[in-house]
Amino acid sequence: MVRPGTAVPGTEETALVARARNGDVRAYESLVRRYQEPMYRLAVRMLSSSSDAEDVVQEVFLTAWRRLDQLHDDSAFVGWLYRSTTNRCLNVLRARRPMADVDPDTTATRRVDAQPEHAAELNDQVAALLAALGQLTPEQRACWLLREVHGRSYDEIAHVVDSSTTAVRGRIARARAQLAEVMRPWR
Amino acid sequence: MALNGPPEDNALPCGRSLERLWERLDDGAGGPGGAGRSTDGTDGTDVTDDHVRSCPHCSAALSGLGELRTATTSLKEERVRPARDLTARIMAAVRAEPRGLGAMFALDAQERGRTDISERAVAAIVRFAAEGVDGVRAGRCELHAAGTTEDGTAMVEGRLTVSVAYGVEFAGVLERVRRQAVDACTARVGVLLARLDIEVGGLDDGARTGEPGRSIG
Numbered sequence: 455m456v457r458p459g460t461a462v463p464g465t466e467e468t469a470l471v472a473r474a475r476n477g478d479v480r481a482y483e484s485l486v487r488r489y490q491e492p493m494y495r496l497a498v499r500m501l502s503s504s505s506d507a508e509d510v511v512q513e514v515f516l517t518a519w520r521r522l523d524q525l526h527d528d529s530a531f532v533g534w535l536y537r538s539t540t541n542r543c544l545n546v547l548r549a550r551r552p553m554a555d556v557d558p559d560t561t562a563t564r565r566v567d568a569q570p571e572h573a574a575e576l577n578d579q580v581a582a583l584l585a586a587l588g589q590l591t592p593e594q595r596a597c598w599l600l601r602e603v604h605g606r607s608y609d610e611i612a613h614v615v616d617s618s619t620t621a622v623r624g625r626i627a628r629a630r631a632q633l634a635e636v637m638r639p640w641r
Numbered sequence: 642m643a644l645n646g647p648p649e650d651n652a653l654p655c656g657r658s659l660e661r662l663w664e665r666l667d668d669g670a671g672g673p674g675g676a677g678r679s680t681d682g683t684d685g686t687d688v689t690d691d692h693v694r695s696c697p698h699c700s701a702a703l704s705g706l707g708e709l710r711t712a713t714t715s716l717k718e719e720r721v722r723p724a725r726d727l728t729a730r731i732m733a734a735v736r737a738e739p740r741g742l743g744a745m746f747a748l749d750a751q752e753r754g755r756t757d758i759s760e761r762a763v764a765a766i767v768r769f770a771a772e773g774v775d776g777v778r779a780g781r782c783e784l785h786a787a788g789t790t791e792d793g794t795a796m797v798e799g800r801l802t803v804s805v806a807y808g809v810e811f812a813g814v815l816e817r818v819r820r821q822a823v824d825a826c827t828a829r830v831g832v833l834l835a836r837l838d839i840e841v842g843g844l845d846d847g848a849r850t851g852e853p854g855r856s857i858g
Contacts, residue, residue, distance in 0.1 A: 475781065476781060477759075482735060483728070486731050486735075491720075491723065494722070494727070579715065580712050602717075627659070630706075631659050634708070634709045637705050637709045638701055638705030
């Protein structure tokens with residue numbers, strides 16, 4: 455059984471990456487259409503802001519275009535996108551943190567929480583999960599989302615967050631325990 | 642598959658491991674890979690064993706894990722989408738990007754201004770020219786500036802990877818590719834393609850390439 459998102463990239467995708475590397479803008483546009491949604495979903499759950507998430511996705515794809523030359527393995531493109539998206543989200547969150555330190559009273563507006571603009575579409579249980587996700591550290595949240603929602607492998611996540619596979623496993627296990635604890639009284 | 646996480650972090654007050662409960666929950670759900678798996682595990686943690694059924698810690702934890710799993714499935718299935726114009730915004734930024742074109746080199750420099758062209762633009766011309774030869778598909782092309790000739794013409798050199806249709810006569814076809822590429826560079830850009838190494842990266846089954854006009858048939 456291949457988990458969603460961990461499938462070996464098809465030769466079609468590899469060919470698109472190769473063409474994009476040669477400057478084929480239309481091939482690159484196909485890649486953008488194919489992968490902007492998963493990257494956006496990751497970013498929006500990391501940042502709880504659709505506009506910040508869109509900014510991140512835009513930067514990710516622009517930077518990828520600039521650096522295609524440095525990508526030695528065309529089939530590694532998607533993993534590269536996940537790494538880039540995750541790191542940019544973590545940077546955005548780090549940049550937000552000092553605001554909270556300066557004035558705790560204003561943090562509510564920047565608090566990571568269930569996303570108001572989508573809240574109506576989600577059932578209460580998912581809303582509770584999103585609120586619980588907001589209680590995790592950004593790194594824990596990233597690892598958990600990459601694993602449980604995006605189906606990335608432990609090895610890949612370790613590479614994304616510059617950590618060991620063992621540490622990532624531990625981090626995800628603790629995140630899961632914490633989330634389960636919050637979800638327990640939900641019903 | 643042993644988990645290497647620190648068990649003490651996730652141990653329940655009764656001593657059972659939360660991770661094992663989670664694993665068992667997965668297996669017991671009859672999901673792919675878990676269906677039919679025996680429940681009499683060797684680690685002593687069985688979702689349905691006597692301890693778990695009677696232990697308040699275990700059953701509370703199981704209910705939390707169950708809720709989490711259901712919510713996670715919903716989260717996975719939700720389709721939040723970016724604004725419709727995100728692709729257009731990304732592509733506008735990409736098109737406006739002078740980088741991504743490879744280095745620029747001068748075609749000529751006159752009093753009325755100099756003309757530069759990117760290595761990548763020349764590479765694109767080489768690829769198009771190569772694909773003009775029947776049975777050839779162009780892959781990666783990397784070129785770089787290689788100085789100027791005595792009369793001031795810019796020179797480039799580099800490598801081209803091609804796939805060739807099965808059954809064609811290699812030497813002749815590849816020589817045609819090289820000649821077409823050189824001619825195109827001279828005629829269309831005004832640069833001299835001084836050297837082009839060609840690598841055959843693959844063989845195509847001509848009938849299956851799906852590239853219009855590229856099959857040998």
